[in-house]
Amino acid sequence: MRASDMKVTIKDLGVSAQEQLRERLDRAASLRCNDHGQSVVALTINGRENGWFDTRWTTCCESLEQQASAIVKQRC
Numbered sequence: 615m616r617a618s619d620m621k622v623t624i625k626d627l628g629v630s631a632q633e634q635l636r637e638r639l640d641r642a643a644s645l646r647c648n649d650h651g652q653s654v655v656a657l658t659i660n661g662r663e664n665g666w667f668d669t670r671w672t673t674c675c676e677s678l679e680q681q682a683s684a685i686v687k688q689r690c
């Protein structure tokens with residue numbers, strides 16, 4: 615059973631960084647918005663900037679994006 619249909623695109627990241635991210639991405643994908651009942655639609659990661667993942671989210675609203683972003687956007 616799939617946890618989510620979140621579409622993930624990762625650019626300019628090595629295999630080890632992707633491994634490191636996998637568990638965080640699973641958690642972000644399993645989030646549901648309290649207001650809209652939606653999961654995250656899509657996430658694009660454009661490599662790293664100043665030691666942080668550079669992420670771009672497609673979500674139903676700001677509040678879901680903030681929750682998902684807080685999970686993924688830790689120092690790497």
Ligand SMILES: [Zn+2]
Nearest residue numbers: 647650674675
């Ligand atoms: Zn929402």
